[in-house]
Amino acid sequence: MNTVEDRVREALRARAEDFTASPDAWQRIRAQSRAGAARRRRGLSRMGRSVIPAGAAAAVVVIAVVAAILAGGVSGRSGKVPAGAARTGPSATSSARATGPSDSVLPPYLLREDPPKTPITRLPVPPTPTKTVAYFWVGDASTAVWVDEIPAGPQLCQFLYDGVLGAGGGFCEAQPSRAHVVTVTASAGPWEINGEEFVMGVAAAQVKSVTAVLPDGHTYAGAVGGGRGLPYRTWAVSYRSGTGGVRLVFRDAAGRQVANVSAAAAPQKPTQIRQPRSGGVTVYRYAGVPGIPAGTVTGYLIDGRVAFGSPLFVEDEAEICPVPAGGQPVVDGVMTDTVTSGQTGATMGVVALGYAHAGVARVVVRVPDGKLLSVSTFAAGWRGSDLRLWAVKLPKDSFNVAKGSSMAVTATAYDAAGQVIGTVQLGVLGD
Amino acid sequence: MANTEARALGSARIEELFRARYLEMVRLAGLLGADDPEDIAQEAFARLINRDLPLDDPQAVLAYLRTIVCNLTRNRHRHLRVVWLRTPAAVDEGSSEQAAIVQEDHREVVAALAALPVRRREAIVLRYWLDLPEREIAAAMGVSLGTVKSHVSRGLATLARALGSLHALEDGS
Numbered sequence: 001m002n003t004v005e006d007r008v009r010e011a012l013r014a015r016a017e018d019f020t021a022s023p024d025a026w027q028r029i030r031a032q033s034r035a036g037a038a039r040r041r042r043g044l045s046r047m048g049r050s051v052i053p054a055g056a057a058a059a060v061v062v063i064a065v066v067a068a069i070l071a072g073g074v075s076g077r078s079g080k081v082p083a084g085a086a087r088t089g090p091s092a093t094s095s096a097r098a099t100g101p102s103d104s105v106l107p108p109y110l111l112r113e114d115p116p117k118t119p120i121t122r123l124p125v126p127p128t129p130t131k132t133v134a135y136f137w138v139g140d141a142s143t144a145v146w147v148d149e150i151p152a153g154p155q156l157c158q159f160l161y162d163g164v165l166g167a168g169g170g171f172c173e174a175q176p177s178r179a180h181v182v183t184v185t186a187s188a189g190p191w192e193i194n195g196e197e198f199v200m201g202v203a204a205a206q207v208k209s210v211t212a213v214l215p216d217g218h219t220y221a222g223a224v225g226g227g228r229g230l231p232y233r234t235w236a237v238s239y240r241s242g243t244g245g246v247r248l249v250f251r252d253a254a255g256r257q258v259a260n261v262s263a264a265a266a267p268q269k270p271t272q273i274r275q276p277r278s279g280g281v282t283v284y285r286y287a288g289v290p291g292i293p294a295g296t297v298t299g300y301l302i303d304g305r306v307a308f309g310s311p312l313f314v315e316d317e318a319e320i321c322p323v324p325a326g327g328q329p330v331v332d333g334v335m336t337d338t339v340t341s342g343q344t345g346a347t348m349g350v351v352a353l354g355y356a357h358a359g360v361a362r363v364v365v366r367v368p369d370g371k372l373l374s375v376s377t378f379a380a381g382w383r384g385s386d387l388r389l390w391a392v393k394l395p396k397d398s399f400n401v402a403k404g405s406s407m408a409v410t411a412t413a414y415d416a417a418g419q420v421i422g423t424v425q426l427g428v429l430g431d
Numbered sequence: 432m433a434n435t436e437a438r439a440l441g442s443a444r445i446e447e448l449f450r451a452r453y454l455e456m457v458r459l460a461g462l463l464g465a466d467d468p469e470d471i472a473q474e475a476f477a478r479l480i481n482r483d484l485p486l487d488d489p490q491a492v493l494a495y496l497r498t499i500v501c502n503l504t505r506n507r508h509r510h511l512r513v514v515w516l517r518t519p520a521a522v523d524e525g526s527s528e529q530a531a532i533v534q535e536d537h538r539e540v541v542a543a544l545a546a547l548p549v550r551r552r553e554a555i556v557l558r559y560w561l562d563l564p565e566r567e568i569a570a571a572m573g574v575s576l577g578t579v580k581s582h583v584s585r586g587l588a589t590l591a592r593a594l595g596s597l598h599a600l601e602d603g604s
Contacts, residue, residue, distance in 0.1 A: 004587055004590050004591045004594060005559060005587065007536060007540050007594065008540055008544070008555060008559045008587075008590060009559045009560070010536075010537065010540075011536065011537040011540035011541055011544070012462055012540075012544075012556060012559055012560040013560065014534075014537045015461075015462060015537065015541050016458040016461065016462055016560060018461070019454075019457050019458045019460075019461035019462075019468050020454070020457070021453055021454045021457055021469065021472075022469060025449075025453060025469065025472075025473060026446065026449055026453075028473050029449070029473045029476045029477050029480070030480075347588070347592065
């Protein structure tokens with residue numbers, strides 16, 4: 001095994017042996033295909049991106065898309081409440097152990113990948129709480145599974161199960177900031193089952209009710225609950241499907257509106273955001289290296305998130321900051337992939353890019369070997385935003401992490417007086 | 432009646448394909464980093480059954496299956512943010528020294544592969560595990576030939592760098 005190619009072939013061949021087939025795989029596929037056909041008959045085409053078995057007969061639909069909206073008082077985004085919103089009824093509240101599906105409907109892969117750190121909270125969803133249940137828990141990204149691209153640390157896991165259909169969907173994603181008033185989760189829009197659309201998510205503590213308001217004024221009260229160990233309120237609401245323009249109105253205990261968001265206008269997943277053709281700000285200039293011409297990295301503000309794009313990045317992919325920029329943290333960013341010439345082997349190196357809030361004058365990036373890299377921020381100049389941007393190239397020798405250890409790359413924000421006002425982890429290197 | 436016969440024939444062909452290729456699809460999903468490779472493979476076959484695809488050309492059907500496996504695995508990744516290196520599985524204790532060395536090498540390669548961006552990893556796995564020609568890799572990934580070349584070369588360069596620096600570290604250099 002001399003070359004990298006040989007080593008890769010050999011390792012892949014050996015690794016492949018670890019994966020085996022279940023003896024009942026064909027039966028599962030047949031059951032699954034029948035379930036798929038049944039779903040199509042019920043008009044669930046928007047629901048499933050993939051289907052997995054969750055038991056001998058049931059099928060579980062996995063939604064691989066999640067979206068978070070920063071709403072209400074935090075982002076300033078609010079909409080008019082259509083007539084009829086005042087008829088909001090009292091929301092159901094979660095019961096500790098309601099009737100309906102048991103927790104065994106939860107897909108094992110979610111529990112395996114993100115073992116729960118908190119009790120699993122059930123939130124029966126009106127109008128048929130015995131039929132439809134939303135589940136929430138905080139999991140911890142397991143390092144025991146061979147899966148990449150999951151953020152380290154706690155994950156917010158959500159799963160919606162429909163007892164009649166015998167199917168549900170769910171996922172885990174990095175925990176939203178507690179500074180958000182409301183986080184809406186949807187499968188690239190509301191999730192449709194049998195003529196009903198469902199949306200679920202988490203909210204700040206002051207949220208006591210949620211109501212879906214249709215354009216024609218019809219309102220549907222949802223459920224808001226809590227859960228032991230969960231740092232949020234949980235919510236879920238269902239309403240008549242196919243109407244479009246549905247708003248979700250969140251109120252506090254006094255009935256005051258604290259957020260009003262669109263149920264369907266959830267921005268797409270960060271990795272699905274396409275770089276816009278205009279509105280970008282040059283954040284970083286790569287010097288050319290043998291085999292790769294010089295190029296720039298451009299920053300964009302898309303749906304409240306800061307994204308970075310460059311012709312040097314992998315095709316159609318941008319580096320997207322994981323949370324909306326208007327809330328916490330005050331500084332955040334991403335690290336680019338190493339851009340390397342296939343012909344010459346020359347590399348552009350790794351660049352940390354990010355944004356910061358208005359009061360941040362300087363960002364200091366700490367790399368695994370302990371080096372501190374200081375960079376000034378500059379105003380992005382986006383209309384209606386006072387966000388600032390920063391970028392710094394990381395030294396090539398920064399990434400030698402001793403075997404068995406790991407080291408976070410962090411960015412710390414300083415104000416003009418030199419005071420630390422926030423730190424965020426950009427990534428982790430090592431074991 | 433003709434439709435029924437056609438369906439039966441189609442079902443038989445898919446079952447035949449399942450016998451021949453299911454494990455390969457499970458392994459492909461696994462190597463691409465799927466959290467539950469069997470689910471991905473089963474879904475791919477279920478979609479094949481539910482799709483009225485002409486089954487006369489086994490290669491085309493196989494290409495379709497590969498594409499579905501790639502897409503499904505990628506979709507599952509989409510909601511996940513990049514972390515650069517994951518903890519690989521520990522080497523079994525009790526292995527012979529040589530086996531341990533080989534396993535250690537595999538472990539390093541697998542860890543380096545896991546740190547690649549999704550599309551690069553796809554290209555590398557399709558190229559070096561399935562030994563697909565670039566044209567078929569492009570079809571499976573739904574990208575152009577040039578993009579495949581770019582993904583493979585960049586992926587290899589990244590792997591070479593990652594593995595090289597690991598060994599440099601071990602050598603104390």
